[in-house]
Amino acid sequence: MSESHERTFVMVKPDAFQRGLVGEIVGRLEDRGLKLVAMKLLTPTQEQGEAHYAEHEDKGFYDDLVEFITSGPAVPMVVEGEDAISVVRDMIGATDPKEAAPGTIRGDYALDIGRNCVHAADSPESAEREIDIYFDEDEKTDYEADFEGWVYE
Ligand code: IDP
Numbered sequence: 001m002s003e004s005h006e007r008t009f010v011m012v013k014p015d016a017f018q019r020g021l022v023g024e025i026v027g028r029l030e031d032r033g034l035k036l037v038a039m040k041l042l043t044p045t046q047e048q049g050e051a052h053y054a055e056h057e058d059k060g061f062y063d064d065l066v067e068f069i070t071s072g073p074a075v076p077m078v079v080e081g082e083d084a085i086s087v088v089r090d091m092i093g094a095t096d097p098k099e100a101a102p103g104t105i106r107g108d109y110a111l112d113i114g115r116n117c118v119h120a121a122d123s124p125e126s127a128e129r130e131i132d133i134y135f136d137e138d139e140k141t142d143y144e145a146d147f148e149g150w151v152y153e
């Protein structure tokens with residue numbers, strides 16, 4: 001990984017999976033020039049769901065959130081690139097999709113805060129923590145992305 005690059009954690013949530021938006025969401029990340037490092041199709045376990053949203057444990061919506069995220073298939077990913085964490089947060093848009101700008105994933109595909117299609121880590125610490133919930137070390141690929149010479153100066 002180039003020195004200025006960072007890894008982030010992204011997940012297509014069960015609502016977007018059921019709506020057939022996996023390709024659209026992954027495609028936007030690829031089109032932007034981000035590098036896919038790891039990806040799975042799985043239904044998050046109760047333990048994974050609770051750990052994923054541990055920071056919201058004391059919120060009124062926590063139980064519903066964990067129930068939703070464990071309700072069916074989701075696509076967790078590790079994505080790499082320059083400033084990938086903030087770049088992807090900007091690409092997904094505001095938490096409440098009604099406030100998300102058109103052109104963002106949530107702004108284009110969602111209307112309800114509890115069904116906002118996609119998750120992305122909000123800091124380097126969250127990214128590392130969330131990646132570890134869903135991926136073992138040997139599940140992260142190590143390869144040269146030849147396109148990067150055309151994406152970065
Ligand atoms: P984020 O997904 O944009 O990082 P967070 O504040 O970390 O937003 O919240 C995690 C998830 O919890 C959100 O994506 C959303 O689905 C859900 N959520 C956040 N706030 C509320 C709320 O007030 N009511 C219901 N669900 C919420």
Ligand code: MG
Nearest residue numbers: 119120121122
């Ligand atoms: Mg969050």
